[in-house]
Amino acid sequence: MTSQKRQQKIIELLDRNEEIDVATLAEQLSTSDMTIRRDLNRMASEGLIIRTHGGAMKTGLLVNKTAFENKVAVNLDAKDAICRLAAQEIKDGDIIFMDCGSTVFRLCNFIRNKNIKVITNSLPVVAQLINSAASVNLIGGEVDRDRQAIHGAMAEQHIAHYTATKAFLGVDGISPDGLFANTEKEASITRAFAARSKKNYLLCDSTKINKEAYLKFAGLSLFHTLITDKETPSLPPIRKKGLKIILP
Amino acid sequence: MTSQKRQQKIIELLDRNEEIDVATLAEQLSTSDMTIRRDLNRMASEGLIIRTHGGAMKTGLLVNKTAFENKVAVNLDAKDAICRLAAQEIKDGDIIFMDCGSTVFRLCNFIRNKNIKVITNSLPVVAQLINSAASVNLIGGEVDRDRQAIHGAMAEQHIAHYTATKAFLGVDGISPDGLFANTEKEASITRAFAARSKKNYLLCDSTKINKEAYLKFAGLSLFHTLITDKETPSLPPIRKKGLKIILP
DNA sequence: TTAAAAATGTTTAAATTTGTTCGAAGATAC
DNA sequence: GTATCTTCGAACAAATTTAAACATTTTTAA
Structure with missing residues (x-):
């Protein structure tokens, strides 16, 4: 699976779940924790998601944070x-x-x-x-x-x-x-x-x-x-x- | 629960209640008082809430002085x-x-x-x-x-x-x-x-x-x-x- | 085809978060 | 004013998470 496909799936999962942790993502996408972390960090730097400890959240949930x-x-x-x-x-x-x-x-x-x-x-x-x-x-x-x-x-x-x-x-x-x-x-x-x-x-x-x-x-x-x-x-x-x- | 999720919930609760105390928050979010205090202090330093003794209140209630x-x-x-x-x-x-x-x-x-x-x-x-x-x-x-x-x-x-x-x-x-x-x-x-x-x-x-x-x-x-x-x-x-x- | 670059996995040490305890600072009642 | 009760934050320990380093595989480009 390409990193693009993976990131797309992460966004889909996040749309349903509001928040999700690294281990779950790694299992769902059958890849390693480290790869998920790299994906999440990149996505966060692009503003696509909000990085949390141990996982990620949908954007727009944190009321006062743009x-x-x-x-x-x-x-x-x-x-x-x-x-x-x-x-x-x-x-x-x-x-x-x-x-x-x-x-x-x-x-x-x-x-x-x-x-x-x-x-x-x-x-x-x-x-x-x-x-x-x-x-x-x-x-x-x-x-x-x-x-x-x-x-x-x-x-x-x-x-x-x-x-x-x-x-x-x-x-x-x-x-x-x-x-x-x-x-x-x-x-x-x-x-x-x-x-x-x-x-x-x-x-x-x-x-x-x-x-x-x-x-x-x-x-x-x-x-x-x-x-x-x-x-x-x-x-x-x-x-x-x-x-x-x-x-x- | 991640600290981000917790902070989001704190803001939601504060939106409904105007002010709230540490013990209540700790119970609602099933965590310790100390963790709530750390959350509140961080949020206050970012201007998201106003820290009070024993809890927090919404921003915007106190006079901002520009x-x-x-x-x-x-x-x-x-x-x-x-x-x-x-x-x-x-x-x-x-x-x-x-x-x-x-x-x-x-x-x-x-x-x-x-x-x-x-x-x-x-x-x-x-x-x-x-x-x-x-x-x-x-x-x-x-x-x-x-x-x-x-x-x-x-x-x-x-x-x-x-x-x-x-x-x-x-x-x-x-x-x-x-x-x-x-x-x-x-x-x-x-x-x-x-x-x-x-x-x-x-x-x-x-x-x-x-x-x-x-x-x-x-x-x-x-x-x-x-x-x-x-x-x-x-x-x-x-x-x-x-x-x-x-x-x- | 081959070499270079990028992506991924593994290991490990560092960093972060959280809960607990406890003395100090602050509020409240009298 | 004092006594009492509450709240606070520092310090520590345990658990989790992170990212750096390196090895391996895959992809890309020459």
Whole structure:
């Protein structure tokens, strides 16, 4: 059974059961616990399910938690390590773009005291920075509930009015071939931000490296620098393509 | 039972009960007091509940202290009476503007199930409606912390791209002489909204009628209809100027 | 066809969660 | 004010869950 088929079945089972544990899933799908765990972790990072101890829950059950908050909780240490490095690149007076990714969101904690202007399409970023030293501009357009962000043609048009010194953006996958996104919405917003910034940083934890999602939307040259959490065998080919890489 | 499931149940129980004690929770969820305490502490640190001695209570019962929320709490009954009337004016398919006033904010509760598009510069309005039937567009521009809203030249420019069937707006004062605002920011945003809507409703509780704030920014003719909470001696002169007035 | 990469299984040490106990801090009654 | 009762959280232990490391198999691409 392929991992795709397995993940599909997991969602079906979860639809019926609300919650389910690793051992049951492993038995039902006749595979090992470890494989189920890997599946669940991946699905949780995509916001498809909520990871619990020993299993998973349907999304939407936790009243006050959005898909976005669940995404943020995944791989938190790696995200913070990346953001700590990213924050060192930001100097007082910078005008920076921040997109609506869960990694970029964590950057908020490291820049609260900097004297900068932040331009973002992410509502959680606004909420985090509204009481900080940074001044915040919000991109306008359609509100996307799942991503807690602003998207759409109007948003892209709006971005074109700004110019930033640095952009901090995420993607769903990166390989030596280029950059990948799960939806066109995200792809075009990323392109719009990148086009209006002098220097573009890709914040990307190591699980996304060498992962090709369904839509290839740009070449590696869109970014100047990749910040990630650890060296992996997949990095050298990317480095060879001319992307500067920052590691902890 | 996982901690996530337990926390979900705690929120459900709290939704019904407003407040609840540790012992009851421990019994209901068949676990120990200590585990419940750990759950409650974690949930409180995330802002999901409010921790009390011996238990927990719902959030939202205690006064949250942003300037905006305090404004909302003033004269609540009058505001709700006004908004109930305003909601009757809104039909499925409408595209409406809502500004960042505290009266207009209360309109959210009355339109959650309507099939409309809402265009606003108010962050609290977005937060209220993000899980509703209405689709939401947000105006882009500078984030104003005190008003929890978007302002500035970019915002006004952005508004000019939209056209609404109805606008629901507030002011800081109204007299037979015209409309008054406390800041130029608010004045220009109000003008920008009004200019791009076919029909403009002024939502204004009776304390603001016949009050002249520092800046007169428009004549009464900017609005077609005034919705307020009670008849006062100041109303007839305004009615005489051609403004339609709706009362409970 | 072969080599490289990805996915999966196994083992094991680390991390997380939970229950129990107990002294300290907090509330309540008098 | 004191005495009493309750609640709290720290510390520890037991059980469970997790993820890292490595071996093996399968898939993919050259």
